[in-house]
Amino acid sequence: MYESFYNLQGRPFQLTPDPRFYFSSRTHKKAMAYLSYGLNQGEGFIIVTGDIGTGKTTLVRHLFDTLDRNEFIAAMIVSTQLSAEDLLRSVVAAFGLDAQADDKGQLLSRLERHLREQYAMGRRALLVVDEAQNLSNAALEEMRMLSNFQEGDKALIQSFLVGQPEFRERIFAAPELEQLRQRVIATHHLEPMEQEELAYYIEHRLRLVGWDNDPCFTVDAVEEIYNQCQGVPRRLNTLCSRVLLYGALEEIHEIDADVIRAVVSDMATDQRPVQAVSSARPVQSQIPPPVNRQNDATIPLEASGGKSVEEMENRMDKLENMMKSQDETLQKLTSIMAQLAAGGSKGDDS
Template sequence: MYESYYKLSGKPFQLNPDPAFFFGSRGHKRAMAYLEYGLHQNEGFIVITGEIGAGKTTLVRSLLQKLDPAKVVAAQLVSTQIDADDILRLVAAAFGVPSKDLDKADLLLALETFLVSLTANGKRALLVVDEAQNLTPRAVEELRMLSNFQLEDHALLQSFLIGQPEFREIMQGEQMQQLRQRVIASYHLGPLDVEETKAYIEHRLKHVGWHPDSPSFSADAFEAIYRATNGIPRRINTLCDRLLLAGFLSEKLALTGREVDDVQAEMKEEHRAGRSQSTARLVAANRGEQRVAEVAAQIPDLAQAIVDPATAAQFSALARDFDAARVEARLAHLEHTVSTLLKLLNGPVDSSDGSDQDKAVN
C-alpha cells in the first residue's frame, strides 16, 4: 500500500524470513562464521540460539542458499514437540527417504543406506533442526545416535540445532552430556545495538530501491525504534512496517521520533484491546460451557456424552465460536426445549399400560 507512495519496489519489512534481506551485523556474521566452520568440519553438531525474531531462520536460509546442491544435500526440520517415535520418520521425510510401514530397525537401515549412497557420490548430508528447544530428550538422543553413522572415518551426517535461549539451559542438563560432547561449536545470537538497528533499517530499505528523502528518518526516529524493539529484527520489521503505513496515511515524507512513539503507543493499545477481547471471549465461553453442563445434567445420556473428551472439545469449540449474546440466546432456547421434553417424560402414563403391569405383578 505504501510502497508506491514512497517509490519502493517492494515491502522492505516483511515478516517472512527472506535470505535476500540478510543483514550481516557483528553477531550475525559471527554466527554465520560458526555455521561455515561447522560445514568445513563435516561432523558433529553446531548449536545456534537466539531470542524469538533475532534472525536465526534468516541466517540459516542465507547459508543454505550459498550451498552447492551438487556437494551438499540439506534438509530442514522444524520441531514442534517431536518425540523419539516421530523424529526418525521426519528426518527420513526431510531427506526424501521412504519410511512407510517400516519399523525402527528398518528405518535406521534405510537412512544409513541413503547417507552412504550420498557419500559414495561425493556428497554430504546436512540436517538443520529449527526450534530445537521443542525437542524432547529422547528425540535429541535419536539425533545423536544418527551422528554415529560413519563410512570408514567419515561422518555421514552433520546437524545444526537452532533454538531459542532456553535450549542453552536444556543443553546443560544431565541427559544432554553425550550430545554436548558432539557439539563442535555453539553461539548465542544477541540483539542489534542502536547503530546496527539504524544500519539494518537502511539496509532493508535500500534493497527495495529506497532514496533517503522518501521517506527520511531523523536521528531520534532510529533511537526511538531501537528503544521500542530492543534491537530484535522481527520487532523492528513490525514497527517499521506500521510506521511507513502511518506515514503514508498522513502523507508524511519525514519520519521522526514523534511518529515512532505515536505508532508504538497505537500498537500497544491494540495489544491491550486484543487481550481484553480475548479475556471477554474466554469468560463468555466458560459461562456458556457451565450453562451447557447444567442443562445437560438433566438428561443422563447427554451428560454422559459430554463427559467424553472429544464431545466436550466440540462443545468448547462451539462456545468459543459464538459471542456471548448468541450463546445466551441458544442456551435459553435449549433450556426451553429440555424443560418441555422433561415434562413429556414425566407426564401421566397410559392407563391401559398401568393395568397390564399390575396384572403382571399380581
C-alpha cells in the first residue's frame, strides 16, 4: 500500500530475513570478520550469539551469499528440539543426501563419503546451525563427533553455531561440553546498532527499493526511532514499516519525531484489549475522544500494553500478509474490470 504512495519498488523494512538488505553495522562487520577468520582456519567451531532481532539469521544468509561455491559446500539447519540422531538426519538432509537409513552408522557413512568426495574436488564443507540454543547437550556432542571427520590433518567439516545469549553461557558452563569448548576457535556477541548508524541503516534499506528522498526522515525522527527501538534491527523494521504505512494513510512526505510518537501511540493502542459493545448502549457512546498527538507520552515498544515486542512483530507479519493479499486481489479485480470494459467496447462497436 505505502509502496505505491512513495513510489517504492518493494517493502524496505520487511521482517523476513533477507540477505539483500544486509547492513554492515560495526557489530555485524566484526561478526563477519570472525566468520571469515573461521573459514580461513578451516576447522573448529565459531559461535555467534545475539538477542532476539539483532540480525543473526540475516548475517548468516549474507555469509552464504559471499561464499565461493567452487570452494565451499554449505548447509544450514534451523534447530528445534532435536535428539542427537534427529540432528544427524537433519545434517545429512541439509547437504542434499538421503536421510533415510536403518541405523545411525549408515547415516554417518553416507555423510563421510560425501564430504570426502567434495574434499577430493577441492571443496570444504560448512555447516551453520541457527537457533543453536535449542540443541540438547547430546546433540551438541554429536556435532563435535562430526568434527572428527578428517583427511590427513585437514577437517572435512566446519561448523558455525548461531544462537541466543543463553547458548553461549551454556557452552562455557556445562562440564559435559568440555571437549566441544576446546574446539571453539572464536566467539562473537552481536550488539544492537549504535545510534549514529541508524540514519545510514534507514537510507540503506530505502535505497534498495528505489527510494528518491520521499519520504524524508528528519534528524529528530531518527533520534526518536532510536529511542524507541534501542538499535535492535527487527524492532527498527517493525516501527519503520508502520511509520511508512501511517505516512501513506496521512499523506505525509516529511517524517518527524511527532509522526514517530503518533505511530508508537497507535501501536500501543493496537495491543490493548477490545471490549465488546453492549447492544443496550448506543454505539456513539463507545467512540473515544480525539487524541492530542502532541501530548502523547513516548511509549517504549518493549512494554506496549503489557505485550512483548515479539507479539507486535507477529501482528505486523499478519498485517503485511493481509496487505499483500489485498493488493493481489485488487490487481486481479482491476484486470477483470479492464477485460470487461474492453469487451463492452467491442459490443458497442458491433
